Amino acid sequence: MDFLADFLTKFGSQLQSPTLGxxxxxxxxxxxxxxxAIPDAIYKFIVFMLLIKVGLSGGIAIRNANIAEMLLPALFAVITGILIVFIASVTLAKMPGIRTVDALATGGLFGAVSGSTLAAxxxxxxxxxxxxxxxxxALYPFMxxxxxxxxxxxxxxxxxxxKRDKYLKNEAYLKKEAVASGGYASEPGGSTGGYASEPGGSADDRVKIWPIIKDSLQGSALSALLIGLALGLLTRPESVFESFYEPLFRGLLSILMLVMGxxxxxxxxxxxKVAQWYAVYALVAPLLHGFIAFGLGYIAHITTGFSPGGVALLAIIAASSSxxxxxxxxRGGIPSANPSAYIGSSTAxxxxxxxxxxxxxxxxxxQTLGG
Structure with missing residues (x-):
């Protein structure tokens, strides 16, 4: 009971923070x-500034840190990002009225990370x-x-x-019709239905991983974070960080939260416009994902001394959606998915x-974990 009372007290105090307000x-x-209305250009600039600040602070810390300490939390971040998508594929995708591609896109968006939530x-x-x-x-890109x-x-x-199943079904139908009419017009390899033209059968149809990674790295949010990391790691930006980025951080974030609201x-x-199951998923998924990451982070806390604050930040990253x-x-990777489904459930x-x-x-x- 003392644990629960302590947690509820701390939880109530968090709700009064300016960020959430x-x-x-x-x-x-x-x-x-x-x-x-806040112009979109200003919104993007604020996000850029916030992520540059987060990247700079992370890069400065990595420069002075033991890289081995990052390995287990980074691995857990990777596992969490992948696991979130598979959870969507066996939960949301199985709900009535939900297309599988829409569910996978939603899982991908909820597995990806929100720079603004991280900053908050x-x-x-x-x-x-x-x-x-x-x-x-810096665990951001690992998830x-x-x-x-x-x-x-x-x-x-x-x-x-x-596509392959549809093709084979049509092929079977054509064979059946040909047999019924006394012919066999769709002989495999023939002029009307050879297997050589089966959808998905060529090497060119294989999923290419690098273009997906490249698109993610070139995204504005992740690029800003990585630029900050590189500058913090390879240069000495402490003076501009302390005099410019640090003082502006909370003020810019408050505007960003207003826009996001x-x-x-x-x-x-x-x-x-889409099935109500998206609303149910969006209500449950952030907390479920956060608890998964918190549990993994707790393992890192026990085994490597990962701080309770780091465990919380890993959970916050997992709870966010890009x-x-x-x-x-x-949109580029799954063009057949409905943006109203995955963007609407994430943002709303x-x-x-x-x-x-x-x-x-x-x-x-x-805080309770840390005593």
Whole structure:
């Protein structure tokens, strides 16, 4: 009971943080019909600035850290990103009215990472004075890229299988018709139905992994983070970091949360166009994914001394869903998937749940874990 009371007290205090307040404020403003709008260029610039700051701090920390300490958390980040997609393939994909490609795209987006949620989690943790490994933010690509690659590969395999099954079904039908008419027009290898032209049968149809990874790395959010990491690791940016990026971080984040709140309300309309199971998934998935990552992070905590704050940040990353780089990557990789399904469920429900509930939940658990 003492554990539960301690956790609920800490959870309640997290809900009063400015970061979450601005998110809820954006939702309320949009719900009241306000015409307040933040230009998209400003939104992208704010995200760039926040991720550059996170990358710089991570790069500086990695430069002074023992790389071996990162190996197990990084491995767990990879496992989590892949596992999230497979969970969607055996849960959401099995629900009535849900297309498999839409479910895989949704799983990929929820397995990928939101830079804004990562920045929000870091801000709340720093405001609470919670210590964590500065390189923990660098776990972002270790979860983001495997999730997107897994979703696109599974969707490609599924699509090719469907095409092959359809082809074979048509082939069987043609054979049956030919036999009934006394001929055999679709002899394998013949002019009307040779197996050489079977969909998915050529080497050129194989899923290419590197273009998917390349697209993910070239996405604006991940590029900004990686640039910051490289600069923090290879240069000495401490002076500009402390005088420019650090003071602006919380103010920029508050604007970003306001924008995300308004965007969440606007996306509710898109979510109504698709099956209600997406709303159920978006409510449950962020917390489920976060708990999986928290459990794996706890293993790293026991075995390698990974800090409770680092465990919380790993869980926050897992609870997030990509809001910038993920959607264009999935649009290109799974063109047959419905963006209203995976983007609507992520932006309208998944991200607000990850920020408003996931961040205080996992930070509260980490505080309790750390005593």
């Amino acid at each position: 601005f998110l809820l404020g954006g939702i309320v403003v949009a719900a009241l019909g306000s015409r307040l 989690g870091i801000t709340v943790m720093e405001g609470q004075g919670i210590e964590y490994e500065a390189w923990a933010g 983001d890229i495997p999730a997107l690659v897994t979703a696109i590969v599974l969707a490609s395999i599924y699509t090719r299988k469907r 308004m965007e969440a309300w606007a996306r509710l309309g898109e979510l109504r 809001d910038i780089s993920g959607p264009p990557t999935l 429900i998944g991200t607000p749940i990850a920020i408003a509930i996931g961040i205080p939940l996992f930070i509260g658990l980490a």
